[in-house]
Amino acid sequence: AQSVTQPDIHITVSEGASLELRCNYSYGATPYLFWYVQSPGQGLQLLLKYFSGDTLVQGIKGFEAEFKRSQSSFNLRKPSVHWSDAAEYFCAVGTSGTYKYIFGTGTRLKVLA
Amino acid sequence: DAGVIQSPRHEVTEMGQEVTLRCKPISGHDYLFWYRQTMMRGLELLIYFNNNVPIDDSGMPEDRFSAKMPNASFSTLKIQPSEPRDSAVYFCASSPGLAVPGTDTQYFGPGTRLTVL
Numbered sequence: 446a447q448s449v450t451q452p453d454i455h456i457t458v459s460e461g462a463s464l465e466l467r468c469n470y471s472y473g474a475t476p477y478l479f480w481y482v483q484s485p486g487q488g489l490q491l492l493l494k495y496f497s498g499d500t501l502v503q504g505i506k507g508f509e510a511e512f513k514r515s516q517s518s519f520n521l522r523k524p525s526v527h528w529s530d531a532a533e534y535f536c537a538v539g540t541s542g543t544y545k546y547i548f549g550t551g552t553r554l555k556v557l558a
Numbered sequence: 559d560a561g562v563i564q565s566p567r568h569e570v571t572e573m574g575q576e577v578t579l580r581c582k583p584i585s586g587h588d589y590l591f592w593y594r595q596t597m598m599r600g601l602e603l604l605i606y607f608n609n610n611v612p613i614d615d616s617g618m619p620e621d622r623f624s625a626k627m628p629n630a631s632f633s634t635l636k637i638q639p640s641e642p643r644d645s646a647v648y649f650c651a652s653s654p655g656l657a658v659p660g661t662d663t664q665y666f667g668p669g670t671r672l673t674v675l
Contacts, residue, residue, distance in 0.1 A: 477660040488562070488649055488666035496661050535601065539660030544589050544653060545614065546664065550600045 447472045449538050451549035458526050459557045466521040466552050468536030477539035478519040479546065480510055484532045492534075495519065506530070531556045562667035564650050570673045576638040579670045581650030582631055588655030591664060592625055592635050595647045607633065608655070640674045647671050 448471045458464055470476050477496050481489040493504025500512040510521045519536060533553045537546040563582040571577055583590045591606040605615040610627040618625070622641070627633040637644055647669045653662040 479663070481666075486668075488668045489651075489664075490666070491663050494661075494663065496658075539662065541660045543614075544608070544655065544659050544662055545591075545603060545606065548601045 447538060447540055447547050449536050449547050449549040451534075451536055451552050453552045454550070455553050455555065457555040457557060460528050461525050464521075464523045464526045464530070464554070466534050466536075466554070468519045468521065468549060469517050470519065470536075470538050471517065472538055472540075474541055476519075477541070478510075478512060479537040479539065480504065480508070480519075480521050481535045481537060482506075482532050483535065483551075489535060492521070526554075526556055528556045528558060530554060562650055562652055562665055564648075564667035564670050566670060567668065568671045568673075570675065571640055572675050573641055574639045575674075576636065577640045577644075577672060577674075579635040579648050579650075579672070581633045581635070581667060583633070583650070583652030584654075584665055585631065586654065587652035587665070589653040589662065589664075590627060590633050591649075591651040591653070592633070593649040593651065595649060595669070596645075601649075604635070637672075640672075642674045645672055645674050 450469045479494045480492040483489045492508050493502050495502045495512050533551045535551045536549040565580045592604040595601045604617045605625045607627045625635045649669045651664040651666045653664045656662050
């Protein structure tokens with residue numbers, strides 16, 4: 446069965462530090478992968494997505510993610526975190542043949558000043 | 559475009575009452591999704607529509623929940639009767655319906671925070 450795992454429920458980093466949020470998926474075919482961000486009291490906003498091609502994907506707000514098929518991972522990174530990045534981050538996989546996503550459980554990011 | 563619009567943003571009601579949540583998708587989008595978000599269960603897909611027709615309602619928790627999409631610009635999610643365990647944030651999302659299923663970007667509304675006392 447298809448699934449998405451985000452192993453870290455909470456992550457705390459200092460402002461200016463680098464960030465990596467982990468996402469692992471289980472899917473038989475080539476996955477369609479997404480990262481969304483949810484700021485407090487807001488809906489989810491798309492950060493970036495990967496379908497094929499270059500395995501390093503650039504997104505909005507300075508985020509990037511790398512698809513590694515051998516590790517079934519799609520980790521989100523940012524070289525220098527800003528206080529405004531404090532939010533919850535969701536990884537999702539689009540399921541082939543349908544328009545549904547499977548979402549991970551989310552990682553809540555806290556940024557220390 | 560105004561994005562996906564949901565109303566109300568907050569709803570407080572008493573157990574047993576009927577609750578109706580509303581959603582206006584982005585114009586031109588063919589797909590509409592209803593999600594529920596709780597601390598315990600995370601983000602759950604309840605139901606989704608294609609061109610106003612329900613495609614998959616397997617996530618609807620029980621008969622107390624119903625969803626309709628009478629036209630391309632409006633959908634409702636109704637809970638009758640409501641229970642305290644229904645307290646959650648309910649999101650509506652829409653997507654354009656690209657040629658390759660699974661590659662669509664879903665655009666989320668701001669959500670409705672429901673509290674059932």
